[in-house]
Amino acid sequence: MHRNTQQRIIFTGGPSGGKTSIIDMAVRRFGKKLAVVPEAATILYAGGFPRKPGPEAMRHIQRAIYYTVRELEDLTAATSGVPVALCDRGTLDGMAYWPEGETGFLSSVGSERGAEFARYALVLHLRPPRAAQSYQLSGMRVESHKHAMELDQRIEEVWQGHPNRFIIDENSDFLLKANKVLEILDAAVPKLSK
Numbered sequence: 001m002h003r004n005t006q007q008r009i010i011f012t013g014g015p016s017g018g019k020t021s022i023i024d025m026a027v028r029r030f031g032k033k034l035a036v037v038p039e040a041a042t043i044l045y046a047g048g049f050p051r052k053p054g055p056e057a058m059r060h061i062q063r064a065i066y067y068t069v070r071e072l073e074d075l076t077a078a079t080s081g082v083p084v085a086l087c088d089r090g091t092l093d094g095m096a097y098w099p100e101g102e103t104g105f106l107s108s109v110g111s112e113r114g115a116e117f118a119r120y121a122l123v124l125h126l127r128p129p130r131a132a133q134s135y136q137l138s139g140m141r142v143e144s145h146k147h148a149m150e151l152d153q154r155i156e157e158v159w160q161g162h163p164n165r166f167i168i169d170e171n172s173d174f175l176l177k178a179n180k181v182l183e184i185l186d187a188a189v190p191k192l193s194k
Contacts, residue, residue, distance in 0.1 A: 019039075
């Protein structure tokens with residue numbers, strides 16, 4: 001069995017927080033020193049996984065996303081040959097979408113919070129814009145601004161207690177927000193700067 005020695009950093013938070021864009025900026029800055037684990041939900045939905053309404057459908061969807069996230073992360077660790085991976089969302093994000101909240105999610109996937117926390121060296125929570133006019137629907141994103149704000153709050157609660165978590169507030173100047181994240185990466189992962 002492959003033993004993970006790759007340091008994982010997740011980008012989480014509500015929809016439209018800038019996760020994918022800032023990951024792209026980090027890749028341009030640090031290049032081949034890191035790998036990227038793409039967002040599992042986007043891969044599944046773009047590939048035709050049914051996006052049906054209702055609590056029963058959401059349970060199936062979130063389990064599929066959870067297992068896809070794990071496999072993508074483990075594949076990246078086993079094949080990328082680099083010490084750091086930036087993950088567009090993490091395994092516990094699905095808990096925020098779970099119909100009963102936390103109740104039942106972890107038992108449904110056969111895990112516990114501590115084990116999921118241990119998968120990630122650093123959690124970067126990027127807040128979505130508070131102003132509805134700044135919120136952008138694009139690609140696979142279907143959540144209203146109000147729903148995005150609710151999800152952001154639930155995601156914050158999901159990752160509460162992780163020993164190395166940063167919450168990055170929204171900023172009307174996206175580059176200031178992005179630079180704050182890049183500074184955190186510089187400080188937290190010295191091997192990227194070398």
